[in-house]
Amino acid sequence: MSRSGSHPVTAPIRTDAVDPAESETWLAHRRARVFWGSVLVAVLVGPSLIWMLRAGPQPPLHHLSVLTGLLALSGMVVVAVLPSRVRALSRALGLETLLGLHRRLGVMAGVFVALHVACAVADDPSRVGLLVPMLAPGRGQAATLATIALGTLLVLALRGIRPGGTHEVWRWVHLSLAALVVGGAALHVLWLNNLVNDAVLGPVLGMLGLLVLVVLVLRWGMRGLVNDDGEFRVVVVRPESATVSTLVLERRGRHTGPWFAPGQFAWLRLERSAVEEHPFTIASSAADSGRVEFTVRHTGDFASRLRTLRRGWAVWVDGPYGSFTPDAVPSSGLVLIAGGVGITPMMSMLRTAADRGDRRPYRLVVHARDRADLLFRGELAHLRMCLDLQVTEVLRRPSRDWGGATGPIDTGLLAAVLTDLGSTPGRPAPRLDYFICGRPQLVADVLDTLGSLGVPDDRVHTEQFAQV
Numbered sequence: 001m002s003r004s005g006s007h008p009v010t011a012p013i014r015t016d017a018v019d020p021a022e023s024e025t026w027l028a029h030r031r032a033r034v035f036w037g038s039v040l041v042a043v044l045v046g047p048s049l050i051w052m053l054r055a056g057p058q059p060p061l062h063h064l065s066v067l068t069g070l071l072a073l074s075g076m077v078v079v080a081v082l083p084s085r086v087r088a089l090s091r092a093l094g095l096e097t098l099l100g101l102h103r104r105l106g107v108m109a110g111v112f113v114a115l116h117v118a119c120a121v122a123d124d125p126s127r128v129g130l131l132v133p134m135l136a137p138g139r140g141q142a143a144t145l146a147t148i149a150l151g152t153l154l155v156l157a158l159r160g161i162r163p164g165g166t167h168e169v170w171r172w173v174h175l176s177l178a179a180l181v182v183g184g185a186a187l188h189v190l191w192l193n194n195l196v197n198d199a200v201l202g203p204v205l206g207m208l209g210l211l212v213l214v215v216l217v218l219r220w221g222m223r224g225l226v227n228d229d230g231e232f233r234v235v236v237v238r239p240e241s242a243t244v245s246t247l248v249l250e251r252r253g254r255h256t257g258p259w260f261a262p263g264q265f266a267w268l269r270l271e272r273s274a275v276e277e278h279p280f281t282i283a284s285s286a287a288d289s290g291r292v293e294f295t296v297r298h299t300g301d302f303a304s305r306l307r308t309l310r311r312g313w314a315v316w317v318d319g320p321y322g323s324f325t326p327d328a329v330p331s332s333g334l335v336l337i338a339g340g341v342g343i344t345p346m347m348s349m350l351r352t353a354a355d356r357g358d359r360r361p362y363r364l365v366v367h368a369r370d371r372a373d374l375l376f377r378g379e380l381a382h383l384r385m386c387l388d389l390q391v392t393e394v395l396r397r398p399s400r401d402w403g404g405a406t407g408p409i410d411t412g413l414l415a416a417v418l419t420d421l422g423s424t425p426g427r428p429a430p431r432l433d434y435f436i437c438g439r440p441q442l443v444a445d446v447l448d449t450l451g452s453l454g455v456p457d458d459r460v461h462t463e464q465f466a467q468v
Helices: 024-055 060-081 087-093 095-123 125-131 138-158 167-192 201-225 301-306 340-356 377-386 411-417 440-452
Strands: 231-239 244-251 265-269 278-281 291-297 314-321 333-339 361-368 388-395 432-438 460-464
Touching (some): 024 060, 024 087, 024 201, 060 167, 060 201, 087 095, 095 125, 138 167, 167 201, 265 291, 291 340, 340 361, 340 377, 340 432, 388 411
Antiparallel strands (some): 231 314, 244 291, 265 278, 265 314
């Protein structure tokens, strides 16, 4: 997460006057982050370090050729695993962190592939023939295929080109090119028959290949076909507005205990083995282990199909995922900022807090296009009687039938929202955490505003619709 831009000089809001005892949940989450971060670093640099320790004296160009090739290969492995829905990894690091690493390490892998080719040819100019597919042996053809696929993938991703114009088409183009990259790279290493023969590095590379295979099989095969825990039944599709409705599902079979944390999301399929699936934030209370609700704006074909579901129909839920949850932070107060249907994770947090009897202060700011875009107003009025909750509604533009706040969420508005949370005699200022969900532009603007108010980066948590 980063912030940019200039800000007016404003007295910072005190959010760290009290340092409450760190909860076991937060400590477990921090340990998980350290563990998974260490695993990713080990996978990324481990093979290169092993080779450097075992290689002995080497010509500089040959040394660089092997080293850049190993770093590229390790980078491809990590890039393939990051978005493959390893739940523990997703919960520990969060969706935005994983996708950010996925993009950056993908670019890094491309850079190292280019350096590998340049160093290999410079080390032995006769290797330039390996770049001509018709003349090259199998190892050269596999490397060329992987390099072309990786280059195409990076150009499409970095330039924002969406083949077919839809997310689903782009998704399958992305996956197909990624399969060519990983498969071509693996064949190149195997047919090169060099590093795989090393007594230590060979088994390490084999384990990396097995890791990718297991993750992909679980992701694309076993989880969808075998896992019965993901089967739910439709209870009702409840309209919330002309363009938004809530899908209420009931878990199949007998289940006890919560299975998700407030603020997390899940992927929804309409058939067990369906290829098409879409992510939606869970809107219901985490205290209800039997039911789950998804509030959806019907802007695409898949979301529109959800309105046609009937009671008793089966659907499949793959989740939960994400670390966008207050359960992972030791906060003594929460500020929730939502744009439009981005209120769904906030509703899950508030509903869960009410069910748990949470006495912490909650401040909710809802930024909407118009009055019709303000969701759950009746329920929020009820929740205000159950929680220390204040709700501030803001419309983007002035309206004749609207007497509330309008315009952007600026420093003045947020300062007014938080004014009652300041330090008073006998009541120190709470340590606040800020959760933001909405359009990318809204998230960016609010991050800038919080930066101008002196809010520390590690107290701000975001989720953007355009990330998945």
